[in-house]
Amino acid sequence: MQRPSLPILRTRLRTAAGALALAAASQAVLAQGTAYVSSEKDNALTVIDLATLAVKGTIPTCKRARHLQLTPERQLMVACTDSNEADLIDPASGKSVRRIPLGDEPEAFDLSPDGKVIYVSNEDAGEASFIDAASGKKLRAVKVGAEPEGVKVSADGKTLYVTSEVASLVHVIDTASGKVVKNIRVGKRPRRMAITPDGKELWITNELGATVSIVSTATNEVIDTVKFELKGARAEDITPVGIQMTKDGRRAFVGLGRANHVAFVDVASRKVGPLVLVGKRAWNVALDKAEARLYVVNGLSDDVTVVDVAGAKAIKSVPVGRVPYGLVIVE
Secondary structure (H helix, E strand, O other): OOOOOHHHHHHHHHHHHHHHHHHHHHHHHHHOOEEEEEEOOOOEEEEEEOOOOEEEEEEEOOOOEEEEEEOOOOOEEEEEOOOOEEEEEEOOOOEEEEEEEOOOOEEEEEEOOOOOEEEEEEOOOOEEEEEEOOOOOEEEEEEOOOOEEEEEEOOOOOEEEEEEOOOOEEEEEEOOOOEEEEEEEOOOOEEEEEEOOOOOEEEEEEOOOOEEEEEEOOOOEEEEEEEOOOOOOOHHHOOOOOEEEOOOOOEEEEEOEOOOEEEEEEOOOOOEEEEEEOOOOEEEEEEOOOOOEEEEEEOOOOEEEEEEOOOOEEEEEEEOOOOEEEEEEEO
């Protein structure tokens, strides 16, 4: 057998090295980062290593931790309903930095683009509160429909959207004046929202309608509806709550609650694509930075399902705290 020449061997070695480097880089994209999962029962966040998809610890926090998200300073902010406050946590140290009063029964919140104002839904009071993040002082309270939950701020910070579960409304609030400029009737029991990256559409999950309402942000009118159906599932068990879109705005992911699935939706066509079986009561969802994996929080099976986005299949279930609610990824 004729041996390859030295130049050919060098070329093959370079090709192999390049392939190994590419594979390593691909793994690094998936491996970097940490997920933090809130728990309504354990007064703690569960910490998941994204490299191993294993739990690496917990962080104590306030009572009945629910919605959480990153601040512009890359700190974790957690709303605790039974403590009536937010816990600000430094991810690097895993320590609480300070607590911020949020008023009675806070569930969900969003931050102004500069992080200076916390907009929070106060369920019992039927209000949306504006909280100064630095001082914890309540700047304003806006009366909305009963049992407000979802809170979303526009990218320019000028408009606040708040869902009312009982009234089946989305309240459109001018953040400068604190005035409700429009009440939009959507599906039954609206929960969470996502805004398309171009800012033109607001997508609202309707838990008891098995739908997503799509609103034009220019006219504040419902322009379309996405209906979810699942073979073998009763309509009343299809209860969409969590929603997230890809950075390019082409695809939305919706947790279907008691249907125990997550739906992939094509944003432009409104077509429902793959339906992936996950854990019990698929609640909130979050994408990693590469948008290669979707993390689904399952409130009744006390776990997080990791979904491979390209393959549209679940690859692992990670046990977390009791009654998990939300998830944030830090990369």
